[in-house]
Amino acid sequence: MSLMTRPAPLMTDDALDGFRLWPGRLAAPDQARLRDQVLAALRAAPLYRPVTPGGRPFSVRMSNLGPLGWVSDRAGYRYQATHPETGAPWPPIPDVLLSLWHELTGWPQPPDACLVNLYDADARMGLHQDRDEKDLEAPVLSVSLGDTAVFRIGAAGGGRTRSVRLASGDVCMLSGQARLARHGIDRILGGSSSLLPDGGRMNLTLRRAT
Ligand code: MD3
Numbered sequence: 001m002s003l004m005t006r007p008a009p010l011m012t013d014d015a016l017d018g019f020r021l022w023p024g025r026l027a028a029p030d031q032a033r034l035r036d037q038v039l040a041a042l043r044a045a046p047l048y049r050p051v052t053p054g055g056r057p058f059s060v061r062m063s064n065l066g067p068l069g070w071v072s073d074r075a076g077y078r079y080q081a082t083h084p085e086t087g088a089p090w091p092p093i094p095d096v097l098l099s100l101w102h103e104l105t106g107w108p109q110p111p112d113a114c115l116v117n118l119y120d121a122d123a124r125m126g127l128h129q130d131r132d133e134k135d136l137e138a139p140v141l142s143v144s145l146g147d148t149a150v151f152r153i154g155a156a157g158g159g160r161t162r163s164v165r166l167a168s169g170d171v172c173m174l175s176g177q178a179r180l181a182r183h184g185i186d187r188i189l190g191g192s193s194s195l196l197p198d199g200g201r202m203n204l205t206l207r208r209a210t
């Protein structure tokens, strides 16, 4: 598209150049299949409610898939190979997610961690940066299922943020400068999707932790 005809972006921020969104990347049947696979995995690795290092419970419930999982407790944030409550290894990452990672990121190695976040209609996630991964050059890929989220993202260095809706089947990638963007979930539009049996929103985040 030429400079002459390109519409003005809502917000010009080179620091977010590495933020890419594929709306509706997963079609409805693929969403349903992925939902079923993740719900089956969650029977082996149940959702639990982590606490911050300060002892505050998250409003989001979490679990993980893959060799490593992100956990938070009184001792801090870290990646570990086992579920904090059952002590069992995390279940494997579904193939459809591994394929999406390779297709969309082009990263040479597969993801070694997939965080599962489950938001009920009242859950939120405050603005934060993701910097617990050893390789901050590797991209992050996020898949949304269920109710639409109002997502907020701004440059690592501060300044204004923008609001983006993430709907079921949307996939987004954070790479380059956007990898260290500040981001969070302002709210969930409860009842906007019927994909999940108990409503709410599931976010699957693929990463290279090591
Ligand atoms: C921007 N999850 O798990 S996904 C998280 O919807 C997290 O559950 C949110 O923030 C969620 O850490 C947002 C989109 C996302 C994921 C990772 C990012 C945005 C990101 C990493 C860097 C910058």
Ligand code: FE
Binding pocket: 128, 129, 130, 183
């Ligand atoms: Fe994050």
